[in-house]
Amino acid sequence: MTATTRRPALDRLLSPRSIAMVGASNSPTRIGGTVFANLLRAFPGDVYPINPKDEVVQNRPAFRTVSELPEAVDMAVIAVPAPAVVGVVAECAARGIGGATVITSGFAEAGPEGRALQDRLTEVSRETGIRVVGPNCIGYMNAHEGVMANFMMTVDQPLPQPGPVALVSQSGGFGSYITNKAVLAGLRLGWFVSTGNEADVNVANVLRHLVERPEVGVLLSFVETLRDPEVFVETACRAAELDKPLVLLKAGRSEEAARAAMSHTASIVGSAQVLDAVCRQYGVFVASTMEELLDFGTIFQDGRRARGNRVIVMTSSGGAGVLLADEAGQAGLSVPELPKEEQTALAADMPLPFYGSTVNPVDTTAQTTAMPDAYRKVLNRVAASPSADMVAAVTWAGPGPGNDAIVEMYQNTDKPVAILSTAWSEQFQQAGVPTYTDPRRAMAALAALARQSARRPLPPDPARFTADADRVRRVRELIAGTGGETTLLESTGKSILAMYGVPVTREELVTDVDGAVEAAERVGGPVAIKVMSYQLPHKSDVGAIRLGLRGPDAVRAGYREMLAEVARRAPDAVVEGVLVQQMAPARLELTCGLQRDPVFGPMVALGLGGVLVEVLSEAVLLRPPFDADTARAALGELLGGRLVTGRRGLSEAEQQAAAQVMAGLGVLALELDEVTEVDVNPLRVADGVVLAADALIVVDHG
Numbered sequence: 001m002t003a004t005t006r007r008p009a010l011d012r013l014l015s016p017r018s019i020a021m022v023g024a025s026n027s028p029t030r031i032g033g034t035v036f037a038n039l040l041r042a043f044p045g046d047v048y049p050i051n052p053k054d055e056v057v058q059n060r061p062a063f064r065t066v067s068e069l070p071e072a073v074d075m076a077v078i079a080v081p082a083p084a085v086v087g088v089v090a091e092c093a094a095r096g097i098g099g100a101t102v103i104t105s106g107f108a109e110a111g112p113e114g115r116a117l118q119d120r121l122t123e124v125s126r127e128t129g130i131r132v133v134g135p136n137c138i139g140y141m142n143a144h145e146g147v148m149a150n151f152m153m154t155v156d157q158p159l160p161q162p163g164p165v166a167l168v169s170q171s172g173g174f175g176s177y178i179t180n181k182a183v184l185a186g187l188r189l190g191w192f193v194s195t196g197n198e199a200d201v202n203v204a205n206v207l208r209h210l211v212e213r214p215e216v217g218v219l220l221s222f223v224e225t226l227r228d229p230e231v232f233v234e235t236a237c238r239a240a241e242l243d244k245p246l247v248l249l250k251a252g253r254s255e256e257a258a259r260a261a262m263s264h265t266a267s268i269v270g271s272a273q274v275l276d277a278v279c280r281q282y283g284v285f286v287a288s289t290m291e292e293l294l295d296f297g298t299i300f301q302d303g304r305r306a307r308g309n310r311v312i313v314m315t316s317s318g319g320a321g322v323l324l325a326d327e328a329g330q331a332g333l334s335v336p337e338l339p340k341e342e343q344t345a346l347a348a349d350m351p352l353p354f355y356g357s358t359v360n361p362v363d364t365t366a367q368t369t370a371m372p373d374a375y376r377k378v379l380n381r382v383a384a385s386p387s388a389d390m391v392a393a394v395t396w397a398g399p400g401p402g403n404d405a406i407v408e409m410y411q412n413t414d415k416p417v418a419i420l421s422t423a424w425s426e427q428f429q430q431a432g433v434p435t436y437t438d439p440r441r442a443m444a445a446l447a448a449l450a451r452q453s454a455r456r457p458l459p460p461d462p463a464r465f466t467a468d469a470d471r472v473r474r475v476r477e478l479i480a481g482t483g484g485e486t487t488l489l490e491s492t493g494k495s496i497l498a499m500y501g502v503p504v505t506r507e508e509l510v511t512d513v514d515g516a517v518e519a520a521e522r523v524g525g526p527v528a529i530k531v532m533s534y535q536l537p538h539k540s541d542v543g544a545i546r547l548g549l550r551g552p553d554a555v556r557a558g559y560r561e562m563l564a565e566v567a568r569r570a571p572d573a574v575v576e577g578v579l580v581q582q583m584a585p586a587r588l589e590l591t592c593g594l595q596r597d598p599v600f601g602p603m604v605a606l607g608l609g610g611v612l613v614e615v616l617s618e619a620v621l622l623r624p625p626f627d628a629d630t631a632r633a634a635l636g637e638l639l640g641g642r643l644v645t646g647r648r649g650l651s652e653a654e655q656q657a658a659a660q661v662m663a664g665l666g667v668l669a670l671e672l673d674e675v676t677e678v679d680v681n682p683l684r685v686a687d688g689v690v691l692a693a694d695a696l697i698v699v700d701h702g
């Protein structure tokens with residue numbers, strides 16, 4: 001075994017030291033001709049063409065088959081017709097090749113026959129250990145090591161300058177777009193990997209690989225579906241740990257788009273809302289447009305961080321300054337007034353007409369172009385101001401002293417800078433100055449940077465979670481006692497919730513009227529009584545509930561009336577007992593639940609009262625494991641923060657208690673796979689206490 005074959009297969013695939021291309025062609029118009037020409041452009045190692053007909057391909061001696069190669073290369077690019085691909089990949093594996101990049105289309109995206117071919121490809125990869133990027137991809141670019149294994153660029157296009165930005169995308173077409181746009185946006189793209197149909201390697205695998213690479217500082221990704229959510233979450237945790245921003249642009253958010261994605265890269269699309277929540281929880285940025293994905297890459301690529309969210313706006317145009325200040329506010333940044341002594345110093349640097357301003361935005365007015373030295377001083381003073389964490393500056397001018405001054409200011413400060421410019425500027429691009437043509441985009445980028453800079457505690461590592469075996473055994477005994485019913489009685493559900501620290505109403509299950517009267521006395525105060533029957537999950541529909549009964553006579557009468565009504569309206573219902581329950585006070589009603597997402601698994605939601613499904617858009621969603629502190633911070637985001645602020649919002653104690661309920665459901669979700677759904681509704685809040693007043697648990701007995 002050589003040193004090269006001992007490297008992990010994914011390393012060999014993405015950082016090859018030698019390459020072969022199957023389907024390399026002499027014809028410059030064929031894909032096999034373009035990819036091979038690109039491979040020859042910058043790669044320092046050996047590149048072997050494989051072609052059954054031609055002895056020489058693009059001036060390189062060709063081999064007829066993979067088996068004839070003089071060495072076990074690290075990676076093979078494959079661009080032969082679809083029916084030949086599986087055989088070629090198997091031959092590569094047999095020859096000791098570490099990975100294959102399969103460009104060819106005609107797999108799962110092309111119907112059942114293609115699907116079968118792709119399944120075979122996956123099998124070959126699993127059986128032999130060869131790693132496969134694609135099929136149906138545009139290839140990849142690793143500019144740091146000169147690997148241009150793609151046809152997204154032609155040989156007459158300049159090679160990208162290797163930079164810290166890595167982009168991983170299922171869609172290959174996006175690669176062409178991004179490489180062209182990257183040049184215009186000043187994005188220094190060092191890596192682009194298109195994963196196509198993902199027969200083996202998927203977006204999450206590549207991100208996980210790249211996050212560890214020292215030359216990668218920013219990870220951008222464009223996905224239609226996340227096939228490996230666990231790896232994605234692990235990558236997000238690692239990216240947070242290494243302070244490398246991870247930005248996701250997700251296609252397929254609507255049903256219409258989901259259908260298109262299915263036929264495009266054969267994806268199954270998960271819930272967009274859950275994905276957004278997971279991203280928020282793990283510190284992943286969600287870009288809403290392609291432009292935003294690039295904008296975030298542009299602001300992050302110089303590696304600067306902000307100490308806070310205060311931005312100083314420098315402008316020579318009053319209107320642009322106001323727009324920038326507006327957008328800063330919208331994006332959650334502050335534009336603080338500069339202290340008097342700083343304003344005096346600025347005015348001394350550049351005497352301003354009465355319509356100028358030193359307050360912030362600092363408006364140096366149209367005279368700026370005529371006073372380049374003064375402008376330079378002002379810019380540098382502003383950037384050095386202790387009142388500024390970030391600088392936004394406007395330039396309407398083309399190349400000249402004004403823009404020179406901006407570049408100088410950028411180079412003199414380590415604070416993040418965003419420039420609002422009328423047009424693309426080669427000067428700014430070469431100096432790496434983040435440049436935007438729209439105030440909103442500039443401020444959204446700075447706001448993202450401020451968020452990345454405010455380091456949060458890392459979410460708990462899912463691998464470290466340990467279940468409480470004794471509790472699990474006790475819960476399973478309770479579930480077994482239901483005789484195979486899938487929706488548990490409220491009384492059973494509450495007993496289970498109590499074991500997870502969820503505060504529940506005081507209550508007792510009784511089987512006769514005298515028992516109810518005695519239980520009501522022990523529970524104390526006015527009580528609710530509810531019929532427990534597996535046939536009646538919706539009790540109020542058939543009168544199986546009475547509320548606010550005070551004293552023995554009311555309990556006795558209520559009990560009899562209720563059972564008579566149920567016997568009349570639901571004669572087939574088997575009554576298991578009657579639950580006598582404390583009336584929980586409520587200033588506010590919340591709802592808390594657990595659902596299992598097909599992609600991300602358990603998700604705990606908390607929102608305002610009502611039916612959980614209906615309020616999900618007003619709910620916070622967390623993926624277990626998470627602790628009560630995380631839940632509490634998430635509650636702070638609900639209703640734009642209004643749930644935890646103001647007189648009618650949750651008090652400190654209530655926030656803590658609600659967070660504990662979420663954390664409890666999170667632990668339950670991890671300990672009990674068979675619980676498919678929990679709905680605590682309402683969760684009543686009053687006087688510093690939260691109480692589960694009703695609960696529905698659904699189990700899958702397997």
Ligand SMILES: CC(=O)SCCNC(=O)CCNC(=O)[C@H](O)C(C)(C)COP(=O)(O)OP(=O)(O)OC[C@H]1O[C@@H](n2cnc3c(N)ncnc32)[C@H](O)[C@@H]1OP(=O)(O)O
Pocket residue numbers: 022023024025026027030031032050051052053054064078079080081082084088103104105106136137138171172173174
């Ligand atoms: C844009 C996006 O969204 S992502 C991109 C997704 N991918 C694509 O769009 C690719 C679509 N095209 C395909 O899939 C095609 O099948 C291709 C490009 C892989 C091959 O198409 P063609 O070039 O027409 O196939 P062709 O039969 O000519 O074979 C290509 C070359 O491989 C050679 N070849 C064929 N079979 C083999 C084999 N088993 N071993 C070695 N060489 C072979 C051929 O001789 C030919 O070379 P030549 O030009 O010297 O004759």
